[in-house]
Amino acid sequence: MAGSGKTTTLTEVKRGLEKHAVHYLAPTTAAVKVLKDEGFRNATTVEDFLRKAPDNYRLYYGVVICDETGLQSNRQGAALLYLADRYQMRVLLVGDARQHVSVEAGDFLRVLEAHSQLGRCEVAEIWRQQSPEYKDAITQMAHGNVRAGLERLDALGWLHEGKADYLQHAADEYLKLRATGAEDILVVAPTWRENDLLTELIRNGLKKLGKLPQQGMTTSVFNPNRWTVQQKRNFKNYTPGQMIIFNTKAGKWNAGDCLTVVRTEGKSVVVQDQSGIERNLPLAAVAAFEVGGFRTIYVVPNDRILIRANRRKQGLVNGQVLTVSKINADSSIETKEGITIPPDFKEWCHGYVVTSHKSQGRTCKHVIVAAERLNAKAAYVACSRGRRTCSIHTPDKARLLAQLPEGNRKAALDVIAENTSTETPPVINRASLWQKLIHT
Secondary structure, three states: OOOHHHHHHHHHHHOOOOOOOOOEOOOEEEEEEEHOOOOOOOEEEEHHHHHHOOOOOOOOOOEEEEOOOHHOHHHHHHHHHHHHOOOOOEEEEOOOOOOOOOOOOOOOHHHHHHOOOOOOOOOOOHHHHHHHHHHHHHHHHOOOHHHHHHHHHHHHOOOEOOHHHHHHHHHHHHHHHHHHOOOOOHHHHHOOOHHHHHHHHHHOOOOOOOOOOOOEHHHHEEOOOOOOHHHHHHHHOOOOOOOOEEOEEEEOOOOEEEEEEEEEEEOOOEEEOOOOOEEEEEHHHHEEEEEEEEEEEEEEOOOOEEEOOOHHHHEEEOEEEEEEEEEOOOOEEEOOOEEEOOOOOEEEEOOOEEEEHHHHHOOOEEEEEOOOOHHHHHHHHHHHHHHEEEEEOOOOHHHHHHHHOOOOOOOOOOOHHHHHHOOOEEEEHHHHHHHHOOOO
């Protein structure tokens, strides 16, 4: 479950596997960074592991531990299990099927949970939430009863109905917390429309409070379409004028190269670089680029920036939030975290508000959620990020609650267990997890 002490659990697993070759993986670069910050220094992405194995890793009889498995696609999961079978490796998949799934096709963890004979254990006691009432609400959500969880937050006075002004009320709450000196605040909006509007309200408020200067820099940033792998491979989706940005090297294209779609010829997509040279877009290397367009953005010192792609040489990680310290004459941006954003890196936006998908894996003291609608995954992930408080702002309480399901996770797993002839997953002590999963 979210907030159940995963770090403590994995640290104990790590201690129990000191004599083994262990590979720590996660589907996203941001999740890998979290693992590294928690002491798992050799962590890497699933994609990197699949690409480099077996040449760069000791695989035979090793152990693979994959964190945030719910974000892993079916393609990645199948390839990982193929390697495990081929090299007789042990695999431990850590995650929660009730949280967000991969942007790429598939719901890998849920497929295994529902249709495989794999053994499973559940770490079920939540430690993140500090008040019993808040913890009880998140426990309800984790069990699948998302509506009841939100109703319990409503009973605490944390679910606010703001009608047409719900985004303004969310911004006012953020500004009020900032005025008291609070910094560890996470603001979540499920759609990019709500994200952009709420960001503007927050920045205007910060300027009025004198926390943001008026003078800064106007620049253009890349706004990705967030297509799936299948959408990017389909030449029919491309139209003249669309922009392509490469995040990694692929053939003759380097990271940071920006191209314009000119036309389609047969099943090929013809693109043009800034010097006017035309080439075919390598549709077989869709993981290397994003499709989208540019928009104008204004950035000032003390602004928060959300990184939306990886540029590892510069220390830029997808999902990372940085604070601007200085804007240079060459349009490069220096940050308080010691990272410089080069002028040719365009995949970022203001970082005051994140989507629920981007919030997964994060912990903060206070979380503010602004949403006209929430599905079960978005509600569970967003509301479970906070330690002390969770405030939800919506135009219509009744409508928000009516869209959410009621259910029980344990009952659902019992049905799965009955249908697959496996035992109901035991709730076990964290300290004995590695013994149960690795040495049985």
